[in-house]
Amino acid sequence: MAYVRDLWTVVGPMGRRVRSARWGQGRRWQAVWVENGKTITKMFDNADAANLYVSRTKVGQAEGTWITKDRLDVTLGDMWGVWIASKTGRAASTVAGYRAAWRHIEPTWQYAPCWKITRAAFSTWIPTITRLDGTGSALSGASLRKIGIVFHALLDQAVELGIITKNPMRSSDIPRQGKSDRRYLTVAEIDRLVQAAPTDAAALMISVLVQTGLRPGEAKGLQVRDLDVLRGRLMIRRDVDALGNPDETKTRTHRDVPVGGDLLLDLEDIADGHAPADWLLTDEYGHVWTTTRWRTVWKTACASAGLTGVTTYELRHTAASLAIAAGADVKTVQRMLGHASAAMTLDTYTHLWETGIDAIPYAVAEHMAAERKREADKATRRAKRRGRGLRIVDG
Template structure:
């Protein structure tokens, strides 16, 4: 049980005196009242200025220890910064690009909440703070007035919220707090971006505008497989299996062309066939297995800067504005769905973690199949009726034959 202790007085050593307590060596120095209780087999204490505050805290300690919600003093000082290092270390197997995104989000969190004990993080405070985030490097240190600072985008704010939520989950796992105060609805929702799907004539115009075969082949692979741009640039000759008609997605490359893991750290195979497969085979002929399958025109791995320059010229020559390379991935998904691919197939092709994620992003494209559904259902039922009638006719014929044999 907890007790309140007066630090400014002590028991009177003179047993003959009527005064039971006298001034201690701390008389008039510091806070007078302390709450003392036992944690993990040893006594700990917290000091207060007034006795009322100390009594109120003593009651909290006793209730918390009884119902199992009390946070021990050795854990009450653990901050979000203390949790950050083990949390980010646990993400070592993720791609460098993903980890860099986490670190970028942490730079928003650390100055404000890094030194805050996890047990003091409140839901309402975090929910009110997230919408106020601004892009770093604008309002301070760049000469840009604070009033002109650009608000942080929804996707970046969402990542900040996800990391705070993950750190609080870690605090629960380590017994620092008993319940995560952050709720899913407190985290900014992912705004659905307007996706562009290229038409056939736009695809043909884009391919015709390719300045060389290297650029044309890269665009074709992105259009026909739906893999991510970094995954396509990271393909090596050994990743092409003509017999199985597959491309093995085993790595990614970053903006500088450095090898990285795939976004989710997983490997997968995607189908490739037709003229594209023949073109890849011809292009890979007489080259080493470790050579890049889709290099730039100089035989080097594509860097982001080099590809951006080529892509800009291609889209301008094709007369297509407002698209980036990821438009090719979206277009590949739309073509696959229009060709009859089911959600699981599209999920595997695009490298999504779950089919639910694929439906969240591209589910509306399956809506086009709804128009054909009533007719298909009627045709199915009619086929079932014909099958049932045929079965009944066969049974009737067998009964007739048995009757004839009985008469004979």
């Protein structure tokens, strides 16, 4: 039940409304409705506004779209605390990415009531975000996309908790990450890079990355027991963070990656005599690789090999390109790289499979030439038969 109450008048003896003790004091019109068994009120200066609000209340409650008063003050910051707490099982690097995104969202939206957030407000704000280092530099497409994903997820949670009735954002509002120019090393460049590695440990790490497609953290996190020599497999069970601390894999899933040839023999040699829990790929001092140590080694190797602008992650892209060139199908490459789906693999590397269309013109030309030769041979046979006076049967 919802109605409007006039606080400046009361019903008199003759049934007529007369001035009350509150006449002329405060707002006159009071909207009254019931939420969760409790009477809720809201004051207005004029009757039209109060009646309009009551009408909206009735329609909203009937359609299930009404936001109760106890939830009007719930902010996006309230949603963040609950949402990030639910991500404790994720990889540390993933959670760190969420927190980095929230640091951009927090200054503007922390105290914004969820029900007041609009799609237009988000779309207007997202292009204005800059780096937090004070330079005013624009963020990368990947960072903007992560911010959009977190923002959308917080509003989704608000819907799940009944704070708002629907998410004002659409999936299409999340910024798209532009296609980056990937570099695929040639075999000659790979050989130069391995030979230029300052230590044998660094050379082995490069070889593993470029032949298996592992993420750098996954390769650093390999233990001796993760090498299955008989099957020729590396079992990916963990990651390590920038400081070399063990962590879950990026996708929180495990997989086996094939390894063979000289690389398998090299891995078997370094694993020999070590305990199962020892690190398989270490730096020259036998320690787990840290990002700081690897960055120094990588920079030295690239400089000596004459390679500029190459990141470690491009060894993973190169591994994918080599597998595809060797005839691997999309499902095999997906499993090797640990992508969540084959669609993701196709979206990333579909242009490499497209090289197959290059063979079509040659195949068509060969087919047409073969058909011409077949027709010419048939005509020659017919001519020979006529010359011998033989009866020729069509077909």
